Amino acid sequence: MGFTVAIRRAVRSGRxxxxPIEDLxxxxxxxxxxxDxxxxxxxxxxxxxxxxxxxQPGGG
Structure with missing residues (x-):
């Protein structure tokens, strides 16, 4: 079994x-x-x- 994960990091600019931008x-x-x-x-x-x-529903 394997997992694929997409990660996005967003940061602010200027001052x-x-x-990091919250709530992502x-x-x-x-x-x-x-x-471990x-x-x-x-x-x-x-x-x-x-x-x-x-x-999750349908996950087991």
Whole structure:
């Protein structure tokens, strides 16, 4: 099984140059990265995402 993820980063310009713009991306599902995420290729993050997707209607 694999995942494809599209990521977009938007930043401000001018006086606020480089400051991220709020409220972009998928909100409402917080996740704190773990040691295994950092050292072992996002192992826990992928399991978390698979679980979230499996609980969606038609996902399991």
């Amino acid at each position: 606020s140059d480089g400051v 991306g998928v909100g409402g599902i917080p996740y704190d990265m773990t040691r 995420d950092v050292l072992r290729g996002n192992r826990d993050l992928l399991a978390f995402c698979a679980d979230v997707l499996a609980r």
